[in-house]
Structures are given as structure tokens and as C-alpha cells.
Amino acid sequence: MGSIEAVLDLDKMRADVAALNEKAAAPDLWDDPEAAQKVTSRLSFLQGELRRVEDLRRRIDDVNVLFELAEAEDDADTRAEAESELAAVHKAVGELEVRTLLSGEYDAREALVTIRSEAGGVDAADFAEMLLRMYTRWAERHGYPTEVYDTSYAEEAGIKSATFAVKVPYAYGTLSVEQGTHRLVRISPFDNQGRRQTSFAGVEVLPVVEQSDRVDIDESELRVDVYRSSGPGGQGVNTTDSAVRITHIPTGIVVSCQNERSQIQNRASAMAVLSAKLLERQRQEEQARMNALKGEGSSWGNQMRSYVLHPYQMVKDLRTEFEVGNPQSVLDGEIDGFIEAGIRWRKTQQTAAA
Template sequence: MAEVTKADIEAARSRLDEIEGYLHIDSRRKEIAELEEKSAQPGFWDDAEAASATMARLTRAKEDVAALEGARSRLGDAEAALELGLEMEDEALLGEAADALAALERDMGELELASWFTDELDHGDAIVTITPGQGGLEAQDWCEMLFHMYQRYCERRGWKVDVNDAPAAEVIGIDRATFTVSGKNAYGMLRAEAGVHRLVRISPTDAKKRRQTTFAGVEVLPVLPDDIEVEIEQSDLRIDVYHASGPGGQGVNTTDSAVRITHLPTGLVVTCQNERSQLQNKAAAMQILKSRLYEMERDRRESELEELRGPKHEISFGNQIRNYVLYPFQLVKDTRTGLECGNVDSVLKDGDLDAFVIAYHRWSCGEGES
């Protein structure tokens, strides 16, 4: 059992005071009161789109305040358990203090992370695309491994995942994966994963059991809220339909339910085949296309592409953001932050990515630079 001291409690209190300051909790409480008053006015729901946006702001503000108040409560629990445990020389109470303080540390980490998300899109949903890079068949298998890793990570965080496209490869793995993640701060969190991921292991397809280096690229886009308009001319689109080839609805391999949309001016191609109908696949593909066009336009006007997903690199050696080594030793290492983890299974199989995501955001804010 880790020992907890009064100095630890005071350090946690000081850190929590700082967090409350830069989260502007007093302003958030005032915002809640104003939004609640606005939502109670007659005719509030006459404009459903504006009303939904207001309610989303209200929910987010309430979540921030509730998280801070929950952290304050944990701090009080830890302090009370420590004082009583020291007074009674009760190891069980001292253990409770240690547990409460550990939980508080996790809470404060989440609060600090949320404070780094200054773009409104950071708080919303994300579209993630995984593409095989160098490595041939192995890259398709690596693509599928990353796909399962992110699904597990989303599950751990309580986010909803809708798979838009994940066709199986002919021999091993998948050709690509595109999926939409819905949940609090999903885009802000997941944009830490954008870039090239490198795997080193003994090849499962090589009879001689030689070591293989494989690459996959991860793209992360924000799901655009309804109040952001992206104009797309129908004449600029080529829409093809075909038989879906993977798990999906009742129409898989029986009707032309899968959709491929090509944006002719830019050459962007988006596919979706996992919904039950052609109309649903088309709607999902259009959402992804709009997000990609929005990012391109934002880059052109404001030079913000590096903030969204980092500079564009070939999916090959020398460009990776993270290495996953399974042989001759086991290690996951982020090349940007230097963070390492020797428990590879916890990352790849269990989706335990929070440490890497938090380290990235701390590093990108300058807090991790020495």
C-alpha cells in the first residue's frame, strides 16, 4: 500500500485549485444558469437545430462543473480518511485515503486534458481511417490489429463506434477501416493518434519465421456539427454502387448497397458499405467526404492542417509516430513524447492508450518538452 501524507493532500489541493482556475468553473456555472434560462423560454424549440446546439453546450458545461465537484469530493474523502487513519492508526482507513487520492489523480488528469481542448471541434465526434502502408500482406493484418485496438480503446472510454467501411483483404487482415466514434472529447483525444504506426514482429505468414517491419497510417477527422456548412455541387460527384463485401446488413452480397463517392475536383474517394441500405451508406459517405473537404479548405485558408493531423507523410520507415515492437523484445514507444510501455498486450489487445494520448497532448502544449 502506498503511503499518503498530509503533504500529498495539500499538493493535490493546490493542483485542483489551478485546474479550477484555468477551466473557469465560475464562468461555467454562470453559463449554465444563462443557458437554462434560455432553454425555458417559450418557443425555444421552434428552431430545433439552434435548440440542440444550445442543449449540447449546456450538457458540456454541466459535465465540466460536475467533474470538478466530483474531484473536490474525492479530495475531501481522502483528507478525512487520512486524518482519521492517522488518529486511530487504522491501516484500512489509510488504504482508503490512498485509493481516494489515486482516483483523484485520475480525475485531475482528465480535467487537465479537457482544458487543452480549445477548438470547439475537439469536444465532438471523430472519423478515423486506418490504411495499410509498406509491408504487403502484413500491412493489411497490421491494419486490422490497429482497428481492434481502437475499438477496444473506445469501449474503455464508453464511446460509441459505428463502422463505416472495413472490407476484408483477400488473404489476411483488412484493406482499410473507416469508423465514426461518438463520445465526449472523442476528436480531441483521438487526434493524438493521427500519423504512421510501425509494427516489428515475427511474420505470421513467413514459413521461415523472419522478422517483419510493417506500417499503417491513421487519419483522424472531426465530425462536422450541423451549423458548419460545406457546399458540394452534385455535378462534382461520381457515385458508384456495388455489392458489399464484408459484415453488414441484410443486403450484403445480395444488392448494390455499398457506395463509393468520388469528388472529381479534388480526387477524394470515400466508400461505405456497412450500413443496411444504399441510402444509409450514401449518407455516411457524404458525412466523411464533407469532413475531408472541410479539413482541406481549413488548411488552404488558415494553414491549420498540422494542428488537425500533423504533416502528411508517406506511410513508411522514418515517418512513424509510434513503434510497436513484438520481437526481439516487447515495447511500445511514442517517437514524439518518448513514452514507453513494456506491456504490449495491454496496448494492442486491451486498448490501454490513455497514457500515450495524455502524453501527446501534454507534449503538444509544450508541457512535456524539456
């Protein structure tokens, strides 16, 4: 526990909380709502992290006392209670240890997540919507705010794609291990012959761009289209042409936003997504150059997780071998085990590469 506290640097954390408290108390804080939101979000996150560490330290001290009491009184019930609490504390320490492994350049950022249906027709579109629900439920379980920027609905069922933000520090470092191709095997509810169907959906995770990032976007290289927002089945969501689609002509990257706000707000959100994609493109190009110099390719495989609903029930990560026998709980957002295993696996890969 001491080594974890040292890595997290509790003294710096307390100093940061004090500084942010001063900023949050400023009477002109909300003159700039975006900056204010960042201050309050960062403050809330650090206060939660600090409380988590301090509570865990108290639990460790308490469990030691409980074992001493059980030993002194030779009481089986107290000893059983102490052992149960020790197991719970051990699990909590492991979860906190994972947080210390998020030390990448962009790991502390908020995250932009895009989910796309891939091979598998209507089943793939339905699976993409299942994954969207899985991640938003995961965020809800943790109290993380999310904002959906764009959803493209498929004709029969499900979605073609969706982009949303997870607005909490370290969301990128945490969710980046979810990137890749997800595979679903089940009896298709859309097949009147009840045949087994395999379908695929892709997950992309990007760090939110900050002012310190160097992402140069020439307005003359953008094509901006406005259109009317639409929901499932073509139903109008907004009565005005407020949805925005931006095409970055040199790279061919296309982003859109239609989350029922004004055209100006949708344009700003679309530009934020475009900036994140261009930043990631720069990062990948730099990584490719580094790999070329080292004479090796990426160690990341594309297909990363299998969700099997028939003929047996299992969700398995193909990189870490972590698996769960209850797919419904996973699809309901209980994915922390997969995320923690993925973060540990990534650290092992990075250490081996170094």
C-alpha cells in the same frame, strides 16, 4: 483543482445541462432523430463530465479528512489508506487536467477515424485490423458509441482500410494526437520461415463537419457509384446494390460507405465523410499558408509510434517518449497513457511555436 474547475466553467456546464434537459423533455424531440441524438449525446456527456468533477472534489475533501484522522489517531493503516487514495486522486486530477488542454477550434467535435495498411504486405493489412480493434476496444472501455462506415478487406488477411466514427464530444481533440504512421515489428505469422517483419499502418483523424462549417460541395463535381456490399473473401453482406462510392472530381478524394443500410443512408454517411475530408483539406491549406508566412514547416513527424513484439516487448511513442512494456494491453485498447502524453506534448509544441 480550483484552476481546473475554473477552466471547465462548472456554472456554464450546469446551465447547459439544464437547457439540454428542457430540450430532451420536449414531446417533439424525436421528430428529428439526428438532432435528438445530438441533444441526448451532448446531455449525457455533460452530465458525466459534471459528475466526474464533483466526485473528484468530494474525494479530495475526503482524503484530507482521512489524513487528519490518521494523524489524530496515529493509525498506520488509516495513513496507508489515505496515501493510497491520495495517489489515486492525484492521477484522476492529472487526467482531468488533460481535458482542459483540448481548446482547439475543432477539439470539441466528434471524430472520423480512417486506418489504412501501408508498407508490409499482408502483415500491414493484419496490423491495420489490429489497430481498428485497438481503437474500438478503447471506445468500448469508455462507453463511447462508434459506427463503422466502410471496411475494405484484404485478400489474405486483415484490411486495406476502414473508416469509423466516434460519436462523443471531444473525440476529435482526444484522438487527433493518434494521427500518423504506426509501425509494427514482430515474427510474421504469415512467413513460413518465421522471419521478423516490419509493417506500417496509417491513422487519419478528422473532425465531424457541423452545419456551421463552410464546406461548399457542387453536386456536378461528384461522381457517385453504387455497388453491392461485400465482406471478407468477397462474401456478400447485402443482397442489394446499397453501397455507395463518391469521387470528388476536383480533388480526387474518394469515399465510400457500405455498412449494411439503405443506399440513401450510405450516401448520407459518405457525404459526411467527404465533407470532413474537404474541411481538413481547407484547414491544411490555411495552415500551410500560415507556415509559409512564418517561414517554418510543420513540427509533426509522420512516424509516431512503434509496437515491438520481437525480439523484446514494448510500445513506444516517438514524439513523447512515453512507453509501455505490455503491447497486448495496448492492442486491447489501453491507450489512455499515450493519448494523455500526446495531448500534453502537443500543447507544449503549440506554446513553443507561439
